[in-house]
Amino acid sequence: MHTVLCAIFLILQLSSSMPVISSPSSARHYKSIFSFGDSLADTGNGPVIFQRFSIFNPVTRPPYGSTFFGRPSGRDCDGRLIIDFIAENMGLPYVPATQVHNGSFHQGANFAVAAATTLDADFYHERGIPGAPSKFPLNTSLGVQLEWFESMKPSLCRTDRECKEFFGSSLFFVGEFGVNDYHFSFQKKTVQEVRSFVPDIVATISMAIERLITKHGARSLVVPGVIPSRCSPPILTKFDDASPAAYDSKTGCLKAYNELGMYHNSLLQAALSKLQAKHRNVRIIYADYFGPVMDMVESPHKFG
Template sequence: MQQLPSNSISLFCFFCMLLSSSYAKPRISSPAFAANSCNFPAIFNFGDSNSDTGGISAALYPINWPYGQTYFHMPAGRFSDGRLIIDFIAESFGLPYLSAYLDSVGTNFSHGANFATGGSTIRVPDRILPTNEGFGFSPFYLDIQLSQFMLFKSRSQMIRQRGGIYASLMPQEEYFSQALYTFDIGQNDFTADLFADMPIEKIYASVPDVINSFAYNVKSIYNSGGRSFWIHNTGPLGCYAFVFLYSPSAPALKDSAGCVKPYNELAQYFNLKLKEAVVQLRKAFPSAAFTYVDVYSIKYSLFKEPEKYGTSSVSHTTYGMEEVRINTTLH
């Protein structure tokens, strides 16, 4: 492991280099970032409930107790009992937690904004929240999140130019090229089809279109000036509690970890194609840095080997068809 300069590289960069050089899994497949250092002044995040810090709660309905109970000690707009990965990333830079773009109360965008909302998809969803059908998805799918970002970028600079009390709540213009752009989205594009008993071969066939839509949005952000990208793959779909609630055939298809094997294989196929897309993005845009993060392996290990993380079992809470949050404090 190489020696780190004191105070010049954040904990986040140390984490990147540690995983890149020391472990096969979970792995981060990028040797460098576009920025000269990892002291990113802002983060702009896109995703679903894995990284939603209050968007769906502000826009459609509040996220109520017991969410937030172990860290915030109150509902905090997150589908979690505590912090999300995006919160820890912000902490590693010494930045405040990201305010949701859709939240108009007490927001501060001086160091970035969060466009993620629970239930978001990459492509246009079939069923939009709110719905009487029992489940649905966020209207703020990835194309909409991109549009919101573009609008935010232009309007935030108009506000800064006007001055006044709101100017300091907006990011500086140069932050948009210096920022880290994070993505955690994709699983919801498949869950509805799975629970509708669509033939899994047909779902596999949809993966290239999902990947192309994702790559289009990343390219658009690059064209707007973004240069540092942090991209999570999707987690093990077959391990989440909602699978057993909505899929009658799930219990008969479990693996040794108690997860539905065909669903996890679908997630792995999506992740393979996502990684291939990241490789192509690197080739197309050599002046940028694209980091592919294998969170699938991290999450799967929580179900397969919970004792490694200080607990004998993993319990869950569910939000319809959305991401299941680990509801166990790991020591």
């Protein structure tokens, strides 16, 4: 699935399928990129963090990295991720993973970690939900990644004015967040029970964006929605006890699970619209991952 997603993200970038909710009309030149998220944005943090706790991570071995880098690059992909293509198009270096890179982060930093959730591990511990946040001794949630960013901030700028100018000319990539929250939850909860988590997850993403804007001076943010993960062969195999009626006859995807993704994306877009109305001098972009993936699932012949 990750290899397929690499191709999908290239299509996303080339087709400009990141609709702007609302933004100033003037074009912007970004001097740096700051990225938060999970495996869809992780450029190398996951293997380092997993290794600290003796957790095996297959991305450290071939065929990961074989298509572009010629070696495993720490990405859950055999080539580049969307964040890599964005950096290339902006004329910036690939966004360095903070757990790997030892140099300067003045042109950007990547805090994303594979398997990261939106909500903190305590949320899942309290509900008896197994998975990466509870099975592993890890907590790399959105809130934790923001704390890592804030710890780095003094090394990037010193005064409020300097920070405002620096982060105002940076692009913030916040996500994808949500897929892992739902994936881990499905191991113990029904679709309806997991659906009740969506408002909390979207609210957490919204609060993180508000924090980046008001506390740190972010002026340009890309916020991806979730993918239709229940079209993925590994996920379909894991949930192979579903009844025939649970599958979409056209695509073979699990309907109820993908409807949950659409619900998440609709709430997220509404939350971003409210934030945009509140912060009119800020550019907030919703990145549609769901639609292009479904287009490939429904019409694979169009993509070779």
